[in-house]
Amino acid sequence: MTRPNTPAQAWSALVDGNHRFVEGSPAHPNQDVDRRAALAGAQIPFAALFGCADSRLSAEIIFDVGLGDLFVVRNAGQVIAETILGSLEYAVEVLGVSVIVVLGHDECGAIRAAMDSSIGKLRAKGEFIQNIVARIQPTVTTAFANGKHHIDEVTELHIHDTIDEIMTRSKVIREAVETGKLGVVGANYKLALGEIHPITTVGSVE
Ligand SMILES: [Zn+2]
16 A cells, blocks of 8 residues: 555545455555564654544554554543644644544443533543543533434534634644645544444545
């Protein structure tokens, strides 16, 4: 696989890889000893992924890519923090990725926890789990106020809000999108099917 160099090429490579994964015929590209050796000096990944840490969302597996292809940043519920923005800026400004994928998924435990918390039923006690829940809470409040009570609706809104926050707060990422060097895709991953469902795009990946 030659390295995709435009947002359209990068997104297309990810879509193709996901199709192979869904069909059960992955090519496992760039996972051999030669690739490992070739990358030892430097990395030039073509895409960045910011997704949920859920163990079923293994980035390189679901997009059927290999070593050095994806710059991956994940935490529970894909919640923005300064360190996340810094990591994504590094991927864009220094590594030159052409696309950022913000990836949520169905039945996300973090989203569910934030929804439970909204009705006073959060079960987890961890002090710092509260940080995750608090970051998703405004989205839950907005969703509930608009009559959206299904977890899929909240997850979709959370992906929109997350991308809005990235675009609002990061000048580097905003400018890369404005100059056509970068596209941002928000998508939802279907656990049972293994499918990536795009929800929103900023910039062009066509
Ligand atoms: Zn999740």
